[in-house]
Amino acid sequence: MNDSEALVSTFEEGEVGIVAHSDFVSKVPFEFESGGVVPGLCLRYETYGHLNKDKSNAILICHALTGDHHCAGVYDMTERKQGWWNFMVGPGKPIDTKKYFVICSNVLGGCNGSTGPRSINPETGKPYNLDFPKLTVRDMVRAQALLIDSLGLDRLHAVIGGSMGGMQTLQWAIDFPERLGRYAALACCARHNAQAIAFNDTGRQAIMRDPAWKKGVYASDAPPAHGLAVARMMAHITYLSDAGMEARFGRKRRAEDSSREHFEVEFEVESYLRYQGQQFVSRFDANSYLYLTKALDRFDLHGSDGRLDEMLKAVQAPGLVVGFGSDWLYPPQANREIVEALLRLGKPASYAELALNAGHDSFLLRAPKLDALIRTFLDR
Amino acid sequence: MNDSEALVSTFEEGEVGIVAHSDFVSKVPFEFESGGVVPGLCLRYETYGHLNKDKSNAILICHALTGDHHCAGVYDMTERKQGWWNFMVGPGKPIDTKKYFVICSNVLGGCNGSTGPRSINPETGKPYNLDFPKLTVRDMVRAQALLIDSLGLDRLHAVIGGSMGGMQTLQWAIDFPERLGRYAALACCARHNAQAIAFNDTGRQAIMRDPAWKKGVYASDAPPAHGLAVARMMAHITYLSDAGMEARFGRKRRAEDSSREHFEVEFEVESYLRYQGQQFVSRFDANSYLYLTKALDRFDLHGSDGRLDEMLKAVQAPGLVVGFGSDWLYPPQANREIVEALLRLGKPASYAELALNAGHDSFLLRAPKLDALIRTFLDR
Known part of the structure; x- marks a missing residue:
């Protein structure tokens, strides 16, 4: 066997x-x-x-x-x-x-x-x-x-x-x-x-303001990845609870301190969310995200x-x-x-x-x- | 007089x-x-x-x-x-x-x-x-x-x-x-x-993933306007209350229906938020936003x-x-x-x-x- x-x-x-x-x-x-x-x-x-x-x-x-x-x-x-x-x-x-x-x-x-x-x-x-x-x-x-x-x-x-x-x-x-x-x-x-519509529209704006979106006519290998990742990061926060995030991530830190500002991952929760955004880009289409969120808002x-x-x-x-x-x-x-x-x-x-x-x-x-x-x- | x-x-x-x-x-x-x-x-x-x-x-x-x-x-x-x-x-x-x-x-x-x-x-x-x-x-x-x-x-x-x-x-x-x-x-x-850090980092990612950000070295007349506007739209939602938004905007609509999808403003709340994002770009600097939100997260x-x-x-x-x-x-x-x-x-x-x-x-x-x-x- x-x-x-x-x-x-x-x-x-x-x-x-x-x-x-x-x-x-x-x-x-x-x-x-x-x-x-x-x-x-x-x-x-x-x-x-x-x-x-x-x-x-x-x-x-x-x-x-x-x-x-x-x-x-x-x-x-x-x-x-x-x-x-x-x-x-x-x-x-x-x-x-x-x-x-x-x-x-x-x-x-x-x-x-x-x-x-x-x-x-x-x-x-x-x-x-x-x-x-x-x-x-x-x-x-x-x-x-x-x-x-x-x-x-x-x-x-x-x-x-x-x-x-x-x-x-x-x-x-x-x-x-x-x-x-x-x-x-x-x-x-x-x-x-109104709040749910507002979050969805902000996500759509993140996608549509990404220059790679090109009014929806992007090449499959050049999608509006940045906008879609940001839309996902934001939406992901709304799917979790305050208390749940606090229990899981709190203020746990990743990075060492230095006097220079790099804006790299410092808190665990940043690492988690950035990863979620990145993963999402590999499995989801930006135009589809626009259409589906609109269907939600109109329901x-x-x-x-x-x-x-x-x-x-x-x-x-x-x-x-x-x-x-x-x-x-x-x-x-x-x-x-x-x-x-x-x-x-x-x-x-x-x-x-x-x-x-x-x-x-x-x-x-x-x-x-x-x-x-x-x-x-x-x-x- | x-x-x-x-x-x-x-x-x-x-x-x-x-x-x-x-x-x-x-x-x-x-x-x-x-x-x-x-x-x-x-x-x-x-x-x-x-x-x-x-x-x-x-x-x-x-x-x-x-x-x-x-x-x-x-x-x-x-x-x-x-x-x-x-x-x-x-x-x-x-x-x-x-x-x-x-x-x-x-x-x-x-x-x-x-x-x-x-x-x-x-x-x-x-x-x-x-x-x-x-x-x-x-x-x-x-x-x-x-x-x-x-x-x-x-x-x-x-x-x-x-x-x-x-x-x-x-x-x-x-x-x-x-x-x-x-x-x-x-x-x-x-x-x-963790939730507040998550929202701030998503805003920072919106700015930093805007190609115009150029690792912070952008020309004053070519700032990462799209990223900054999206960061502001999202943050603005967190400054308002669910009930307050509902009372002010609810599902009030602006646009006429058509079978074609344009993703233009449809709900009042979208118009309000997009305007807030746009206005913010004209009065705030993206790098400053990054630094100040980091100071907040570290406090x-x-x-x-x-x-x-x-x-x-x-x-x-x-x-x-x-x-x-x-x-x-x-x-x-x-x-x-x-x-x-x-x-x-x-x-x-x-x-x-x-x-x-x-x-x-x-x-x-x-x-x-x-x-x-x-x-x-x-x-x-």
């Missing part, structure tokens, strides 16, 4: 193991909510577990802003990094792949295999860049529905996601009320407040007339919304108000608030309470 | 009126805390009101990161913008220029007339840029003390300031305990936490061994520290812990917390409660 076999064997007991992605390709023109059209689209996705005979055990996972379709397992034995929700998805895990057939796709507008601003426009042979239509969360969900159709699924056991994934989840419950059995939105909100379940209840009327399935106490980007109240509106409408909905200290990113970190909450909600 | 005279007359009743700055110039080498030396220095300053005969009515105001020496009045009748603390300083105002002789100087390391990274190094005939020594809040205060000496003042009635100005105020109370009668630090902290009254009480032992004068409920950058607790330590040491100190909703910037906005607090503290 070689090392690889040993690892596969381990995977079989509690891990998803080695996975591969698939591409759903549609040649039918897709019209965006804004009226813009693309001649076709591709959604890259992964599945875990097996569809049962009556096709009643499918769960769709929606990823957050900078996530992708790779939510569990590894691509090969040399890869050390597992999917972004690996602790949640797998045999015996809260989203149990021994019971459920799990699907996760890269969003429309993304940059990890699905059609997005940097995809080639078949009509011009060049990337769409800013010719890509204005994008909304509803567009993402409608594209996902085409993928679900293509898999022969009329109905999903559940839709689940955090942050932007939570917005997609809510949109699924509104736009396809009869196609899902339940839904769970984590660290979510019905709409961005508004209150609608232009501020009537959240009106928008949620269509929902039928029972829902769970989870807020995290230390999340200051989409704070507990922004999650709670969704459930309050659902309950006013007589819809079956629950709100849970977890006192985890990882801020907005709490849904991405393993916690027994979160595990139990999701497992019970999906299995009940 | 022409229009100018009419205005001067109005000023005499309740306004500081037209002011002019002065320059304090020292040709004596100044050694920084880091060991670095400059061959001399200049501090630009303004004064308001008159020094009394026994020289007992002088108040020093310390400005915040992006403030300057111009804290009250106007430079000429055509100028519409008054000094940054005009509501606080003037005849009959809380810092009453009918009673007090008020001094405000641009900090060492600044860019509004005082010696800073963009000043000409007399030894090379070129700007210091990154040859400017590492800067601390203590350096700023020691330079201010030279100015106070030059004005023939042994002792100040009070030192007062907010944010970085509050740090200077505390440093005055520690380093020159016998030279001040009282001190008031507003929206302050004993040291930055640490807990010291390397975490003993706040030890550092505050030297304080003699009675102090007032004011926290603002909506300030999440230097939250109330960060202010309160300073007074708690002072009280443990048996020092005369008071803590006040004002429930204003302008966030960290609350000390820069007029509020009757703040007025009364400062007036009473100075006059008692």
Whole structure:
């Protein structure tokens, strides 16, 4: 038995193991909510577990802003990094792949295999860049529905996601009320407040003011890396909590003192954030970041007339919304108000608030309470 | 009587009126805390009101990161913008220029007339840029003390300031305990936490990753404007409160919808922030921003061994520290812990917390409660 076999064997007991992605390709023109059209689209996705005979055990996972379709397992034995929700998805895990057939796709507008601003426009042979239509969360969900159709699924056991994934989840419950059995939105909100828009626009300005951005028409090997790194650094701070950062980094220092000022890394937290910014550049596209953050800013379940209840009327399935106490980007109240509106409408909905200290990113970190909450909600 | 005279007359009743700055110039080498030396220095300053005969009515105001020496009045009748603390300083105002002789100087390391990274190094005939020594809040205060000496003042009635100005105020109370009668630090902290350092370093990265920065050696007419604007936009969000932004901007929109994505201003808050970023570039120097934010990050009254009480032992004068409920950058607790330590040491100190909703910037906005607090503290 070689090392690889040993690892596969381990995977079989509690891990998803080695996975591969698939591409759903549609040649039918897709019209965006804004009226813009693309001649076709591709959604890259992964599945875990097996569809049962009556096709009643499918769960769709929606990823957050900078996530992708790779939510569990590894691509090969040399890869050390597992999917972004690996602790949640797998045999015996809260989203149990021994019971459920799990699907996760890269969003429309993304940059990890699905059609997005940097995809080639078949009509011009060049990337769409800013010719890509204005994008909304509803567009993402409608594209996902085409993928679900293509898999022969009329109905999903559940839709689940955090942050932007939570917005997609809510949109699924509104736009396809009869196609899902339940839904769970984590660290979510019905709409961005001014502060969230402000942070996003500052990130966009960092990208768009980078001379390498060139109004979106940059070469693939010369992206606006500086702007994107800065946008990520800033956004990353908003995903963490004050207390969480203090516990992890505090004022721990790296560098030696000298009378000369170099502005190199001095505090640990600087090193961490600069690394996060740098890593992000290697895995994410700047135009995609612009489009996706705009979709987040425009998402508004209150609608232009501020009537959240009106928008949620269509929902039928029972829902769970989870807020995290230390999340200051989409704070507990922004999650709670969704459930309050659902309950006013007589819809079956629950709100849970977890006192985890990882801020907005709490849904991405393993916690027994979160595990139990999701497992019970999906299995009940 | 022409229009100018009419205005001067109005000023005499309740306004500081037209002011002019002065320059304090020292040709004596100044050694920084880091060991670095400059061959001399200049501090630009303004004064308001008159020094009394026994020289007992002088108040020093310390400005915040992006403030300057111009804290009250106007430079000429055509100028519409008054000094940054005009509501606080003037005849009959809380810092009453009918009673007090008020001094405000641009900090060492600044860019509004005082010696800073963009000043000409007399030894090379070129700007210091990154040859400017590492800067601390203590350096700023020691330079201010030279100015106070030059004005023939042994002792100040009070030192007062907010944010970085509050740090200077505390440093005055520690380093020159016998030279001040009282001190008031507003929206302050004993040291930055990891989150505050993270925001500052992201701002610095925005500047340093701007190709125009050129390792600090940029032409005066070609500064790293994009990076500086982005740094300011981000920092500005941290100076406001979530609730304050929501009340002022919410999701108010500017632009018309279209299917094409332009990433131009769509929400009011974007317009406001982009304007703030742009304005800042015209009045602030990027290298100075780097040096001053570093001084903020390094300020640490807990010291390397975490003993706040030890550092505050030297304080003699009675102090007032004011926290603002909506300030999440230097939250109330960060202010309160300073007074708690002072009280443990048996020092005369008071803590006040004002429930204003302008966030960290609350000390820069007029509020009757703040007025009364400062007036009473100075006059008692």
